[in-house]
Structures are given as C-alpha cells and as structure tokens.
Amino acid sequence: MSRLDVHLEAALDRITRAGQRRSLxxxxxxxxxxxxxxxxxxxxxxxxxxxGLARHPLLAERAAEWTQAHGAGSGASRLVTGTSEAHLQVEAKIAAFKHCEAALLFASGWQANAAVIPALLAAMPGAAVFTDRLIHASMHAGLAIAGTRQHRFAHNDLDHLETLLASKGTDAPARLILTESVFSMDGDRVDMARLVAIAQRHDATLFVDEAHATGVLGPQGRGLSALVPGQVDVIMGTFSKALGGFGAYIAGSRTLIDYLLNAASGFVFTTAPPPAVLGAIDAALDLVPGxxxxxxxxxxxxxxxxxxxxxxxxxxxxxxxxxxxxxxxxxxxxxxxxxxxxxxxxxxxxxxxxxxxxxxxxxxxxxxxxxxxxxxxxxxxxxxxxx
Ligand SMILES: Cc1ncc(COP(=O)(O)O)c(C=O)c1O
The missing domain is CATH 3.90.1150.10 (Aspartate Aminotransferase, domain 1)
Structure with missing residues (x-):
C-alpha cells in the first residue's frame, strides 16, 4: 500500500463508519x-x-452524424481553435430557446456553476451574496473558489431573503442572489415573479439554476425564467437532464457572455465540447418545444x-x-x-x-x-x- 493509500484508506474508513460509503x-x-x-x-x-430524450433516436443520429462529419474531439479550448461553426450555431439556438441575447456552452452544469460564480464575483468586488439553503453543491464550489461568505436564507423563504437583503446587503457595493428554479432534491419551485421583484427592490443581481426546469417547465419547456422574460440576469441550465444529453449553458445579455468567455476559468481553460455532444444538444432543442x-x-x-x-x-x-x-x-x-x-x-x-x-x-x-x-x-x- 502506498503512502497515499494509507491516508486514503483511513479517510474511507471514516466514511464507512459514518454509514456513507458509496460505490458505482x-x-x-x-x-x-x-x-x-x-x-x-x-x-x-x-x-x-x-x-425520455436520452434514448431518442434523433439525438443519437445527430450525435453520430456530427461525429462522422467533424470528428470525435474539438482539438482545443474555445478561445484557441476549439470553436467551430457548430458551437456558435448551437449557442445561438440556446439563446433563442431562452429568449436571451446570448448563451455560452459549458462542459457540465457543475463546471458552469463552479466557474461562473467566481467570475461574476470578481467583477463585483465586495458584493454581498445571498443563497438559498438548499442550493446545489456546484454553486457552493463556485463560492468556495471565490472565497466569498454567503448569507443563507431558509429554503425557498423569500421573506427571509428580503430580511437578509435589508440587514446585510445595504452597506455592500453590490448584491448577488443565487437560487434554483426547481430544487433537485425537493421538486419544489421558486416564485419567480416575487424573486424578481425582491431582486429589483434591493438592486441585486439574480442568478437562477434551471437544471431541473429546463425542458420540463415554463412555456415550451423554456424554464421558469421564461415566466419573467428578461428579468433574470444569469440563467444557468443543463443538457444532462430533461434534454437527454450532456453539458450546460449560461444564458443572458451579450455583455454577460462576452465577460464570461474572458473571465470564467472553467470555460477558458478547458477543451471545447465535442461534435457528438453538440449534435445531441441541437437535436434536443429541435424536439423540446414540441x-x-x-x-x-x-x-x-x-x-x-x-x-x-x-x-x-x-x-x-x-x-x-x-x-x-x-x-x-x-x-x-x-x-x-x-x-x-x-x-x-x-x-x-x-x-x-x-x-x-x-x-x-x-x-x-x-x-x-x-x-x-x-x-x-x-x-x-x-x-x-x-x-
Ligand atoms: C441544481 C443542479 N445544478 C447543477 C447540476 C450539475 O449539472 P451536471 O450534472 O450537468 O454537472 C445539477 C445536477 O447534478 C443540479 O441538480
């Protein structure tokens, strides 16, 4: 057993004793x-x-066709040579689906949250951050990378959010609210209209994770942010759940996307999504509205x-x-x-x-x-x- 394995075995023992050992x-x-x-x-x-899109023939066909046509890999990160016409077309299609000015692809939802949140906070020095108690681990990862303290409001309790904004947010130069539109372990939804009104009242930026709403809820499956058009500053969603494929997007203003493609580490320093992933996304976006x-x-x-x-x-x-x-x-x-x-x-x-x-x-x-x-x-x- 290596020196490292000794440490790891001890850590695994602790996990096992806590009854939390998992396996694949x-x-x-x-x-x-x-x-x-x-x-x-x-x-x-x-x-x-x-x-049921993960086994839909159109997704499999288009993933295969785009692989045949363009290869298995994308060759580089987006800012080097990894951006193909297909990336730009798929991003335009996502933006149209979300009724936003622009969108940016990420390798996964975890990576999007972990990369985008610290990038946003780098542009909002001193911002006070308000989070729902049950936000996904990937958002916590983003906050940990940013080294930012969070003010956590009771789950889906918008009164509590508003109290915290009033008590902890007024002295800060900016405010950022992070929440989900549908919560992954509870299946409840946020009141988008009220959330937007609170964000506006307190001059706060709103980030909403639509991982579990995209494709399922809102008009034509556009997510709950579609109920408040143009009112959510940063919309995150995934292609890995209802859309049956893999990857994630951020949708919002052209300025947001221009900034993120310059500043989000998990976008800049990673290889571009490959043609098969793009083909499946493209096909899902054709099917979902219907x-x-x-x-x-x-x-x-x-x-x-x-x-x-x-x-x-x-x-x-x-x-x-x-x-x-x-x-x-x-x-x-x-x-x-x-x-x-x-x-x-x-x-x-x-x-x-x-x-x-x-x-x-x-x-x-x-x-x-x-x-x-x-x-x-x-x-x-x-x-x-x-x-
Ligand atoms: C709310 C939420 N955000 C983000 C993610 C991460 O998405 P992905 O599985 O594409 O990495 C998930 C899924 O695990 C999720 O439930």
Missing part, C-alpha cells in the same frame, strides 16, 4: 421509463431523463404520485414538479426501503445527508414521461408493502 453500479437507461441493472429490467424512478404532451403527462404523473403518498401518510414536502420526495427521516430506513423496492423491481434512489439536511433522508422519486399511471400506482403499492 452499472446501469443502462431503457425507453419507457425502464432501466437495466445487474441483468434485471427495473422501473426507473431515479434518472433525470424526464422527457413536447407539451410529455410535459402534461409528467404533471399528471406527479399529481397522482403526490396524492398516493399523502394517502399513505408519506410527506412529499412542497413538491409540485416531476421530482417528488417521499421523506422517510432516518438514513438507514430510507436506504433499506430503497433496497427493498429494488428487489421488488423499482429503482428509487435514497438520498441522505450531506446531500439533504439531517433527519430528512428520503426516496427521491424522479418521474419520466415514459412512465404510465400504472407504473406510479405500482410504485405506490410497493412502497406501502415494503415500508
């Missing part, structure tokens, strides 16, 4: 809301492939699931989207229930601290448009039987 398991997404794992086909309530039937179906599935959980005295929090938690409480109980459901043919992730606050371990049920009402009813019956 192979799975393969299947159409119809199914997934294959260990040779079994399970009903998949764990993936974020909400619209997928109202799938979006309506997800709404119906969500309502059925929440009603069924409530009827079984299970807390689904404030979910109003395709993400529905069944809050169990204790970590081991949530883990055990998830394992029993897998035995019964349903893949439903158990989420526990540190991803969610202590005492709120849960099943995170992610609905896919390929699910039927029968799938939801069968899951509810299985939860009842296994609880």
């Amino acid at each position: 398991r192979a799975s393969a997404l299947l159409p119809g809301g199914r997934i294959e794992r260990a040779g079994r086909t399970l009903v998949d309530f764990s993936s974020n492939d909400y619209l 997928m109202d039937a799938q979006r309506s179906h997800l709404t119906v599935l969500g309502e059925r699931l929440r009603a069924g959980l409530a009827a079984r005295n299970l807390d689904h929090g404030a979910s109003s989207t395709q993400i529905v938690p069944a809050i169990i409480g204790a970590e081991d109980a949530a883990m055990a229930l998830s394992a029993r459901l897998e035995e019964a043919g349903f893949l439903v992730s158990a989420i526990r601290p540190p991803t969610v606050p202590p005492g709120t371990s849960r099943l995170r049920i992610a609905l896919r448009a390929g699910h039927s009402l029968n799938d939801v009813d069968a899951l509810l019956a299985a939860i009842e039987a296994q609880q």
Whole structure:
C-alpha cells in the first residue's frame, strides 16, 4: 500500500463508519421509463431523463452524424481553435430557446456553476451574496473558489431573503442572489415573479439554476425564467437532464457572455465540447418545444404520485414538479426501503445527508414521461408493502 493509500484508506474508513460509503453500479437507461441493472429490467424512478430524450433516436443520429462529419474531439479550448461553426450555431439556438441575447456552452452544469460564480464575483468586488439553503453543491464550489461568505436564507423563504437583503446587503457595493428554479432534491419551485421583484427592490443581481426546469417547465419547456422574460440576469441550465444529453449553458445579455468567455476559468481553460455532444444538444432543442404532451403527462404523473403518498401518510414536502420526495427521516430506513423496492423491481434512489439536511433522508422519486399511471400506482403499492 502506498503512502497515499494509507491516508486514503483511513479517510474511507471514516466514511464507512459514518454509514456513507458509496460505490458505482452499472446501469443502462431503457425507453419507457425502464432501466437495466445487474441483468434485471427495473422501473426507473431515479434518472433525470424526464422527457425520455436520452434514448431518442434523433439525438443519437445527430450525435453520430456530427461525429462522422467533424470528428470525435474539438482539438482545443474555445478561445484557441476549439470553436467551430457548430458551437456558435448551437449557442445561438440556446439563446433563442431562452429568449436571451446570448448563451455560452459549458462542459457540465457543475463546471458552469463552479466557474461562473467566481467570475461574476470578481467583477463585483465586495458584493454581498445571498443563497438559498438548499442550493446545489456546484454553486457552493463556485463560492468556495471565490472565497466569498454567503448569507443563507431558509429554503425557498423569500421573506427571509428580503430580511437578509435589508440587514446585510445595504452597506455592500453590490448584491448577488443565487437560487434554483426547481430544487433537485425537493421538486419544489421558486416564485419567480416575487424573486424578481425582491431582486429589483434591493438592486441585486439574480442568478437562477434551471437544471431541473429546463425542458420540463415554463412555456415550451423554456424554464421558469421564461415566466419573467428578461428579468433574470444569469440563467444557468443543463443538457444532462430533461434534454437527454450532456453539458450546460449560461444564458443572458451579450455583455454577460462576452465577460464570461474572458473571465470564467472553467470555460477558458478547458477543451471545447465535442461534435457528438453538440449534435445531441441541437437535436434536443429541435424536439423540446414540441413536447407539451410529455410535459402534461409528467404533471399528471406527479399529481397522482403526490396524492398516493399523502394517502399513505408519506410527506412529499412542497413538491409540485416531476421530482417528488417521499421523506422517510432516518438514513438507514430510507436506504433499506430503497433496497427493498429494488428487489421488488423499482429503482428509487435514497438520498441522505450531506446531500439533504439531517433527519430528512428520503426516496427521491424522479418521474419520466415514459412512465404510465400504472407504473406510479405500482410504485405506490410497493412502497406501502415494503415500508
Ligand atoms: C441544481 C443542479 N445544478 C447543477 C447540476 C450539475 O449539472 P451536471 O450534472 O450537468 O454537472 C445539477 C445536477 O447534478 C443540479 O441538480
């Protein structure tokens, strides 16, 4: 065992003793809301492939075509020789989809948040930062890189945000609010109109992560920021969830994008997304506006699931989207229930601290448009039987 491994084994022991050791398991997404794992086909309530686009033939075809035409790699970072016509066209298409002046591609959502937040704060020296308590780890990574202290408001509590802005924000030269439009572990949504009004009242810049709203919510799946056109300064979203592919975008003003392509380290110092990724994004953007039937179906599935959980005295929090938690409480109980459901043919992730606050371990049920009402009813019956 190397010197390093000695340290790492000790660290892994601590993780194991805390009951938080994780490992990788192979799975393969299947159409119809199914997934294959260990040779079994399970009903998949764990993936974020909400619209079923990950296995859509048009995405696979265009990814293959663009690879055939342009190769497997992009050769360099965007500012060197990595920008192709396809990058510029796809970015223009994203900007049009989001009704923004401009957009910029990033390798992943994690990378976008971790790169863009410190870049923004570098241009806003002394800014006071206000964050929802449940923002994604990638935004925390961005804040850690920036070395900025954050004022955290209670989850989705806009009154608390406003109180903090009034008490901690007035002396600062600028204010930045970071939140999500749909929260990844709770499936609740922010009140965009009110958030925008508060940001304007306090002269604050607004950054909204639309990772789980893009493709699913808002007119034609344009996200909840589309409900307040032109009012969110920085919109971040991903292609890795409902859009069935990989990568992320930032959308906003031309000035924002010009600044980020000069200043966001995770954009400047990384290789440009390759043609296959761009092809899949391009195809998804062609399909998503026309997928109202799938979006309506997800709404119906969500309502059925929440009603069924409530009827079984299970807390689904404030979910109003395709993400529905069944809050169990204790970590081991949530883990055990998830394992029993897998035995019964349903893949439903158990989420526990540190991803969610202590005492709120849960099943995170992610609905896919390929699910039927029968799938939801069968899951509810299985939860009842296994609880
Ligand atoms: C809210 C939120 N932001 C960002 C990300 C990161 O996106 P990606 O998976 O594309 O890195 C995720 C997904 O894990 C997320 O849930």
